[in-house]
Amino acid sequence: MFEEKTIEAFRKLPTPFYYYDLDLLQATLKIAMEESTKHGYKLHYALKANSNPRILQTISKMGYGADCVSGNEVSRAIENGFDPKQVVFSGVGKSDQEINVALAQDILCFNCESLQELEVINGLAAGMGATADIALRINPNVHAFTHKYITTGLEENKFGINPWEFDAILERLKQLRNLELVGLHFHIGSQITDLTAFKNLCVRVNEINQWFAGQHIFPRIINLGGGLGIDYHHPDDNLVPDFKSYFNVFREFTELLPGQELHLEPGRALVAQCGSLITKVLYIKNGVNVNFAICDAGMTELIRPALYQAFHKIQNITSRSEEKIKYDVVGPICESSDCFGKSVLMPMTQRGDLVAIRSAGAYGETMASQYNLRDLVKGVYSGEI
Numbered sequence: 001m002f003e004e005k006t007i008e009a010f011r012k013l014p015t016p017f018y019y020y021d022l023d024l025l026q027a028t029l030k031i032a033m034e035e036s037t038k039h040g041y042k043l044h045y046a047l048k049a050n051s052n053p054r055i056l057q058t059i060s061k062m063g064y065g066a067d068c069v070s071g072n073e074v075s076r077a078i079e080n081g082f083d084p085k086q087v088v089f090s091g092v093g094k095s096d097q098e099i100n101v102a103l104a105q106d107i108l109c110f111n112c113e114s115l116q117e118l119e120v121i122n123g124l125a126a127g128m129g130a131t132a133d134i135a136l137r138i139n140p141n142v143h144a145f146t147h148k149y150i151t152t153g154l155e156e157n158k159f160g161i162n163p164w165e166f167d168a169i170l171e172r173l174k175q176l177r178n179l180e181l182v183g184l185h186f187h188i189g190s191q192i193t194d195l196t197a198f199k200n201l202c203v204r205v206n207e208i209n210q211w212f213a214g215q216h217i218f219p220r221i222i223n224l225g226g227g228l229g230i231d232y233h234h235p236d237d238n239l240v241p242d243f244k245s246y247f248n249v250f251r252e253f254t255e256l257l258p259g260q261e262l263h264l265e266p267g268r269a270l271v272a273q274c275g276s277l278i279t280k281v282l283y284i285k286n287g288v289n290v291n292f293a294i295c296d297a298g299m300t301e302l303i304r305p306a307l308y309q310a311f312h313k314i315q316n317i318t319s320r321s322e323e324k325i326k327y328d329v330v331g332p333i334c335e336s337s338d339c340f341g342k343s344v345l346m347p348m349t350q351r352g353d354l355v356a357i358r359s360a361g362a363y364g365e366t367m368a369s370q371y372n373l374r375d376l377v378k379g380v381y382s383g384e385i
């Protein structure tokens, strides 16, 4: 929850806005970095979770690398202090222009998803007289036990190279002179709260790593992607995810070969809890069986509930009423899915009250749109209000 003086400051600001607690962000980054360093793991922050420059500068200063999924993310990362030699470029559909941006920056590695992509990167690298370091993104067919829209590591998903393609790819790689195979990459999904999924991933990765070793190929980098989930239901009890247990799973179950290093790409786990969407109640409308609290933020500012039925804790942070009432908390957008939460129990709510939608630091501001010609939502930072 927020301190009284923070809420007083919120009252003076135009709404809606994202409020970022940079102290919490720093504390989270410090813990994750310390815990991973104990094991010698390298962390690449996944920019798509939040690419706000202030957030990126805070993260790059702590020594993190970056996982990017577009040419603009590669540029944004480097502009905000990430070392190009710690930038990786993932994504199933990299355009020629985006590949050229990354080649020019001489990034750490391209995580490649198909034979055709390898051909294209090889050709573009040759044109520049360069060699591109690449990792093969492999589809491990491991279940992430998460929402189907954020599951990426099953055969039915569009992501990654399937094991039956390995032979053909290795054969072709021998001829692609401007590529150097330096890693194997995996990413099974997002908002994973059952650590068994990561254990299953490790077991599968060991088999695949052994298969490559059998072909006398020992890639230096084993990159197991991101996906660690956070507690959306009880943010105040779990402001910092349990990074220790997360890294311990990899410590216990990965069998790295000599010279191999483990890389991970957390996004959500680093930034989700430091952000809240602050919105003002415009109207209270009493429906047949339901009361609506109609807010000045909607799916244009935070699309996760509309897009994948995501839960966010919703709190009226200004009402002093003792009486508790259930509200459907909705936005102003002309879509019925524009609803942040149904039957949310809040103190009696009135026009002008401020509502906080918690745990919105990841996949919030980055997914904002201007649908209905709305203004793009802005960020506000602790220590500056």
Ligand SMILES: *Cc1c(COP(=O)(O)O)cnc(C)c1O
Pocket (backbone or CB within 6 Å): 046, 048, 049, 067, 069, 090, 091, 187, 189, 190, 191, 225, 226, 227, 228, 265, 266, 267, 268, 269
């Ligand atoms: C989205 C993504 C991540 C980050 O996922 P989180 O669930 O936010 O940790 C990491 N790696 C790749 C390749 C991704 O696409």
